[in-house]
Amino acid sequence: MIKNFIKTAWRNLSRNKAFSFINVFGLAVGLTCCMLISAYLYSELNYDTYPVNAKQIYRVVLRTINGNATTDFPNPDVAVGPGIKSAFPQVLDYTRLTTNPPAFVSYETKKFKENNIIGAEPNFFRMFSVPLLSGDSKTALTAPNSIVITKAIVKKYFGNSQGVGKALLIGGVVFNVTGVIDKIPDDSHFHADIFTSMSTYVKPSSRQSWSNIGFYTYLLLDKNADPKQLEARLPILVERNVVPEMQHDMGISLTEARKSAKTFVFFLQPLTSIHLHSAARFEFEPNGDIHYVYIFGALAIFILLLACINFTNLSTASAAKRSKEIGIRKVLGSAKNKLVSQFLTESVMLTLLATVFAFGMVFLLLPYFNDVSGKQFTFGFFLNYKALLLAVGLTLFVGIVAGIYPAFFLSSFKIISILKGNGGSQQANKSNLRSSLIVFQFAISTALIIATFVVYQQLHYMQNKKLGYNKDQVLVINDGYVLGNNIVPLKQQLLSDNRVVNATISDNIPTYNNAGGTVIYVKELADKGSRSEIATGIYWVENSYVPTLGMQIVKGRNFYPPSPADSISVIINEAAVRDLGIGNEDPIGKTIIRSGQRHYTIVGVIKDFNTTSAKQKIAPLMILPVGKPVGNLIVRVKTRDVGKLVSDIKTKWDAYSSGEPFSYSFLDDKFASLYKAEERTGKIFTSFAIIAVIIASLGLLGLAAFMIRQRVKEIGIRKVLGASSGSITFMLSKEFLKLIVIASFIAMPITWYAMSKWLQDFAYRIDIQWWVFLLAGIIALLVAAVTISFQSIKASLANPVKSLRSE
Known part of the structure; x- marks a missing residue:
């Protein structure tokens, strides 16, 4: 019996090559996405489980x-x-x-x-x-x-x-x-x-x-x-x-x-x-985010659903074509459960074939996926027994889920209706279901397009937000401490170069996340009984630090050149002014007391600047004058030939160093590295949005082809009666395009809510603009229009004589 089911299934699949290809390719793409995302989720969810007593x-x-x-x-x-x-x-x-x-x-x-x-x-x-x-x-x-x-x-x-x-x-x-x-x-x-x-x-x-x-x-x-x-x-x-x-x-x-x-x-x-x-400061390494686990898990499920919907849509749409086969089987005594088994066998065979293709696609796409996800998966990961068992289980599950409704639907045809030629009317009653599934597919596709736009807008906003300092054309010469006292003469040599605007020495650089910390309060407020203690970061800098990085002193002054008079001076940022409770007073001249009962006099207030990424709120910061310059050498340059300047700086470095290698970086590159997670999210959203649109379009292409085939005689009659090709194309397309418009309206409020929640993770974020929704809807509509028009135009240009010859 099983052998007969498989043989019949193979014949049917071979007879309907176009629909079989669309189903196999769509399922393969869906399974590929599911496998890759599952590997990513497995990696994320199994962090730090390697200790024997990890749970303790x-x-x-x-x-x-x-x-x-x-x-x-x-x-x-x-x-x-x-x-x-x-x-x-x-x-x-x-x-x-x-x-x-x-x-x-x-x-x-x-x-x-x-x-x-x-x-x-x-x-x-x-x-x-x-x-x-x-x-x-x-x-x-x-x-x-x-x-x-x-x-x-x-x-x-x-x-x-x-x-x-x-x-x-x-x-x-x-x-x-x-x-x-x-x-x-x-x-x-x-x-x-x-x-x-x-x-x-x-x-x-x-x-x-x-x-x-x-x-x-x-x-x-x-x-x-x-x-x-x-x-x-x-x-x-x-x-x-x-x-x-x-x-x-x-x-x-x-x-x-x-x-x-x-x-x-x-x-x-x-x-x-x-x-x-964990979102703590001073983590060993950047952590993941549970929200992305939820998002990517949902993506895997939705993309697999799109592929299953394609199968359901095309199977129910092709019911009329198989109605006589079903009728004859029933006349010959085939029971409903046997018919259900036959159609489920076809579904599972399709899914098995799709799974084979999916493994091939995983092999080809794995390098790209590793690059996008930041992981290091090998193809062997997908071939271990757990992964293979999961793949087999997923194949059977998808095959049954995708085929169970078509199987029961096709096997429920009444013999009399079929033999009278009314099998198509029965499946016509299911057009509402197919319409709903198309709406669901394009709602997901539109939602992913909107999400992609929002992610990239937020990333662009953070990368171009006013940071409180100028990150461009800033060269950081690393490991200056190895030069010892020679770092100061090197700095002076660089300042004499007309390609150098300014230079300073400090270990504390925005984006490096290496500020110290302490607890501080204002003495004058404590004397009045209204002390407010706050935790604050600490930067140790030279007086040239502020002009080199293009920062702004909004009150008071910068440090003087190194002198004992400034040894107990401090500059604080605007966030510290607010949190200390002196925002309504003049902070200049007030005394800061820090842990250890060390006293400092506020001589300036610096405009808030981002010490880390714009994802985090600017924290209180106190800036102290460094006694002995040590750390990295920060150089602001003005030249188009940066390579020549770097080469010249290396020559000067070698003259002072005792063999320590010269290394450098650019502040804007370091700044860009803070947003790797968001860039990765944007790439993943873009990739899967494109995949979702492709899968939905494949289903729409197959469904449009079938529905047009069902109306070929109607189209022929209309052409004989004088209908133009344009009017016929519009007639065939408008029903589908209405569904895409409905899908867009459904996707918009849901995506707005979801992306608003996502944006709450950022201390500084965009407002979602109305045109994003309009543009996403237009893109979905254009994709659908192109997909449907391909079949519609082909049908409208066909010779009506061929379609009416049998009448």
Whole structure:
């Protein structure tokens, strides 16, 4: 019986090549999208699941509250981890990580700059289930100046030799290699090539403070522990440890310190939720976004639905053509369930064929998809047994879902109606269903077109928003600190070059996200009993910093050239003025007190500028004069031949350096890199919007061809009676175009709501313009018109004699 079903199905598919191709190609495209997006979602949802006890690991996050604004820091102070473990028995262990700045690493004649260096506790590798290829994980990071490195670093510096037992010079300090790992898994929220021992930096005699930041702290909880109950008890530790520190460091009363501590909150974040749910400052790496998981998951489902709708539409539309076959089968005694099985077999065969094509398309499109998504999938990922089982299950599911309605519809034809030649009337009653499905298809397509426009508008807005500084023609010479005192003469040489407008030295550069932090308040307000403490970032700069980056002092003055008189001066931004509560007063001359009871006099207010991307609200910032210039050399240039200037700067660098490589970047390139996630989203929306339109158009093309074939005699009669080709084309097209207009009106309010929600993630965002909806509707209408007109014009130009010959 099965063999007969398959043979009959193959004959029918071969007989209707055009419809079969449209169905197979549409399903293949839908399955390809579904497979690629599923791989992306699998990767995103499985971040940080590699530790054996991943579900028991939580990261401690510090939240500071400034009025209605909150800021999360994923790296609380040094004493937080051991303090929580000693206070609560349900905490089995803790480990800490800390970031190290990029450094030059050398071995014999080899010297490279390494950017991924992290300080770690000795128990880190055991808690995170990272095995050592060589060395002892229990002791590898116990001694100061010991390091564990990846296999790639071993090969880079030592070739085929063993790494353990050798030594690397990092930033001028000797570190002994005590262990080697393969690598940190790709699906981790942090990565490093070199792990240095925490004891190198944290000495037993170091102050064990609670109220600053710097150490990414992870807790391993007992499997029966309730993290929410533990979190609810953390304020006890704030009262016991943070309050006394605030009282001492800020020079305030115990009562005031307790008030301040209410703005200082610890909470626990599950390890497996960091990648998709954390938006804290100073993350190791940019995280993902759970909203994109929802969006792309919906895209996969909708595109697959479009392909299934094509199948349903074309199958029901072709019912009249198969009505006699169904009638004869019924006369010969075929039961309804056998007919249903026959049509479902055809559907599953189509889907199986489409799946084979889908795997081929995945193979061809994978490099592009990796580029767009930022992932590194191989084709082998789709060939493992789990993926293959999922593909088979998806094939059967899609085959049954896409074919179940046509199967029951076709098998329900009445024998008498069929044999009288009225099979077509039965399927004509289903035109409302087909119309609804067309509306649904083009509603999705129009929605994706609108979403694509909004994403690109928001991206363009952020990239072109007034930032408070001029990012163009700014050259950043990296690693200036390696020159030591020679960085100042290099800067002076550059200033004498007429191609250089200005130059300054600082480690703090907009987009670099490396500002320090502290807590501040205004002394004059505190004396009146209305003190408002806020968390703020810190930039250390020269007086040439503001003019070099094209910033604007809106009140007061810039720093003087280096002098003792300015050593206690501070410039704050407009956001700090507002949050400190002095927006209605003249801030110039007022005294800022920061943690440690250090006093500064406000000499200027700088116009707000974005230190990070425009996705985040501008935070309070205090700018302090640097005593000894150190860091990157920031140069504003004016020349068309930037390559020649860079070459000349390298020559000057080489004259001062002792072999350290010269490297540079442009500030506008760094700025553009902040929006990779949004650019990726825009590309994905564009790709899938095009795919959705193609699938919908294929279905419309097939349906239009079939419906026109059903009316070929009517068209012939109209032409004989004098109807023009244009009027016939319009007649055949208008019914479909009405459906596209309805689809556009349905898509518009739904997409407006969805994209408004998406835009709420951005502190600075566009207003969605009405013309976006109009343009998307026009594009959908034009695509449909071109698709339908191809068949309509062909039918209207046909010789009516051929269509009426049999009458």
